[in-house]
Amino acid sequence: MQMTDLPPAFVLFAAAALLAFVRGKARWVIALAAPVLTLADAWAIIDIGASTVVPFMGYQINPVHVHAATPVFATIFCIMLGGGMLFALNQKRQVELPAAFVYAGGALGVCFSGDLISMFIFWEIMTLGSTVVIFSGRQEGSERSGLRYFGLHAVGGVLLLIGIVIVINQRMYAGEVDPLAFRHFHEMVSGWTSLSWESLGMWLVLIGMLINAGAPPFSAWIGDSYPEGSESGSVFLSAFTTKTAIFTLMVGFAGTELLIYLGLWMALYGIVYAILENDMRRILAYSIVNQVGFMMVGIGIGTELAIDGASAHAFAHIIYKALLLMSAGSVLYATGKRKCTELGGLYRTMPVTMWCGIIGALAISSFPLTSGFTTKSMIVAAVSEQGAVMADLGQSHNHLIVAWFLLEAASAGVFLHAGIKFPWFVFFQKDSGLRPPEVPWNMRTAMIIFAAFCVLLGVFPGPLYEILPYKGVAAKFGAxxxxxxxxxxxxxxxxxxxxxxxxxxxxxxxxxxxxxDFDWIWRKGVPRFWNEVAMPILQTLNRAQKAIFDFFPGAGSESRLPPELARRIGTNWAVSVPVLTITMMLLLYLVVYFVVPMLT
Amino acid sequence: MSDPIRKYLNLNDPKLIKWYWIVGLIVLGIIMAVDLAVHHHAHFAKDGIDIDTTPEFYPLYGFAASFFLVIVAKTLSIALKRKDSYYADD
Known part of the structure; x- marks a missing residue:
């Protein structure tokens, strides 16, 4: 068996297992070498176009497969992991780094998944890894926020799984040669407006992916959970979950018009919420939603230029967003504070952190000579280009005109909410009186490397354009x-x-x-409904039930459970109560089964 | 960081702030002046939309869009704003 037969994610899983046990210098070697090895392995697979089929539970799955967008996403995931590790290595937490490896491995695994089953498995591994990363943040809200994160992504995962099962079954029934294939759902592009039972599976797959992308009404989890990671944890978190979702949407749903509208909403939502936010890392989390919105618009358009734009933007975004979160993480590391109201004036003692933060801020705003300029512009250009194509064909394309103007407005808004706001409130503004020392060398080095990437990609975007799905189109745009x-x-x-x-x-x-945000519904609304509406109703029913059962002989005190057992299973009901309940349910079942059909 | 640079970053100095405003406005003036010399292509020419070719469209649009977004955010905050211990109070 050769290396290229194995998913590159396995290198990262192996590294995670090793990292959990080793200490000292060896830890550094493994953490920094594993991403490089993985990158080499990924490119070996990409270069020969390897594709491996293995039997799994009676199916033939394809965990090593190269999609058009695999090279660019696999490359950036490995770079990101390496840079993040360098940033994280001086800290004491033992669990976070192995968890980050598992998390990144899941993300990378999805990029190389040629079938829906492998994709789902890696997707869930990613959820587990990222939840542990949040838990190991040990912030005040890490635990509860991590549980909310896990709950939502578990629901998303279940929807995805149900969708996958339905899709696979439909394809088998239709006699497709490769029913498991993770490929484009072209059926959705032509008819996404028709919500029918036939398309239910695809819709569930789409919703599962959209939850991870932070699409409305599920955008709030990004702002909720990412700021609860540790200084380095949120750097990892910012990179993988949403961008993996972008990758899967690109493979599965490119050209699905719905994504344009969701993307526009996200681009504007991110700005509005970031403007109002006080926690510096939550500002950056909201701006992830904003940036992912741009990518979603690109995927929704689905032309070659748009897909190139979305993937190039994902590449650039991962680097400058990680850089911004490293800068914010350094501030947190040095001061222990996260709120803008408690920060300010840090330029005095944290120059490297400040300059790197500013470069990241310029890049996210897509200033000329930074990576945002050479990548995000491609998406905006694709919107107007597709408008011209559709005008020639005489097709209605008013949505593209609106999209273009909104994206230009959102581009301006990015500078406002992230480009100036973040550096201004953290490093300038008032003098908070804080004089923290600059962070350790490894954190500074990681920031400087990523800042250099931001500028290099802005000045020489050529090598990035080379690995995009449609490199000829990108090169033409680059000119x-x-x-x-x-x-x-x-x-x-x-x-x-x-x-x-x-x-x-x-x-x-x-x-x-x-x-x-919409998360009010499950954070406040549902608990409040439970306490103030559902519980009183249930208690009334309970009293009524008691009254009824007290009526029957045998439900008296002598048939109750022994006190010790009752305490252990948490009830003091007589055995006859459940027996009677079940009898009544069976009766109800009989009525429904026999009587209802007679009536209809 | 050397002290001269640090001196120029002290944004609590009103004199310095005034200078930054002057320099900033001059830069913005230059951008607006140069914009007159740029030949902007319409992005949706085939639809007869040419507002993006009018001089100073991008500066004005950038300013107006940001201004509008802040107003929208502030308006929404009337309904959406809560103390940051809101969820922790339970």
Whole structure:
């Protein structure tokens, strides 16, 4: 058996197992070598186009497969893991790093999954790894937030699984050669508006993926859980879950128009919530939603340029978002504080953290000469390009016109909510009186490397364009990205967005508040409903039931459970109560089974 | 970081802030002036939409969009804002 027969994720799982046991220098060697080895293995597979089929529970699954977008996503996942490890290595937590390896392994595994079963397995491994990363954050809210994260993603995973089972069955029934294949659901593109039983499976798969992407109404989990990771934990968290979802949407649902609308919503939602936010890492978490929104629009458009744009943007985004969270993580590491209201004036003692944070902020705002400029612009260009194509064909494309104007507005808004707001409130603003020392060398080095990447990708995007799904299209775009016209447009948009920040600064002053979101429903609404509505009803029913059962002979005190047993199983009901309940349910069943059909 | 740089980053110094505003506005003025010389192509020419070719479209749009987003956020915050211990109170 050769290395290229194994999913590259296995290298990371092996590293995770080793890391759990070794201490000292060996830990550093493994943590930094494993991502490099994995990258080499991934590219060996990509270069020969390897595809491995193995039997699994009576199916033939395909855990080593190269999709068009696999090279770019596999590469960035490995780079991200390596950089994140360098940033994280000085800390004492024993569980976080192995968990991060498992998490990244799951993400990488999804990128190489040629069938739906492998995809699902790696997807769930990713959920487990990321939950442990959140738990090991040991912040005040880590535990509860981690449980909410796990609960939501478990639900998403179950929906995905049901969807996959339905899809596979439908394909088998239709006599498809490869019913398990993880491929494009082209049926959805033509008819996504028709919600029918035939498309139920695909819808469930789509919803499962959208939950992980942070699409509405499930955007809140990103802002809820990512800031609860440790300084380094949230760096890992920012990279894998949403971008893996983007990858799967790209493979499965490119060109599905619904994604354009969801993406636009996310791009604007992220800005509005980040404007109102006080926790520095939650600001950055909301801006993940905003950036993923851009990618979703690209996938929804689905043309070659749009897909290239979405994948290139995912690549660039992972680096500058990790850089921003490293910068915020360093501030947390040095000061122990997360709220903008408690921070400010840190430029005095944390210059490296500040400059790297500023470079990340410029990159996310897609300033010329940074990675955002050479990647995000591709998505926006794809919108207007597709508009022109559809105009030639005489097809209605008003949604693309609206999308273009909203994306330009969102591009301006990114500078406002992340580009200026984050560095301003953390490093400048008022003098908080904090004089923390600069962070250890490994954290600084990781930030400097990622900052260099942000600039290099902005100045020389060529190598990145080379590994995109449609490299010819990307290269053609690359020839025009630095046109005088385009640079001036971006500068005009961004600098005047900056002006509005400083004009409105009094309105942007931070307060110690949070903003409600759809997650209110399951964090407050459902518990409140349970306590104030459901429980009183149940208690009334319980009293009524007692009254009824007390009526029957044999339900008296002598047939009750022995006190010790009753205490252990938490009830003091007589055995006859469940027996009677079951009898009544059977009676109800008989009525439904025989009587209802007679009536209809 | 050397002290001269640090001195220029002290944004609590009102004199320095004034200078930054002046320099900033000059830069914005230059952008607006240069924008007049740029020939902007319409992104949706085939639909007869050419607002994005008008001079100063991008600066004005960038300013207006950001301004609008802040207003929207502030308006929504009236209904959505809670103390940050809201969920922890249970």
């Amino acid at each position: 025009t990205v630095y046109s005088f016209e385009h640079v001036m447009q971006m500068l005009g948009l961004l600098l005047f967005s900056g002006l509005s920040f400083f004009v409105l600064l009094p309105m942007l002053k931070r307060t110690e508040t949070i903003s409600l």
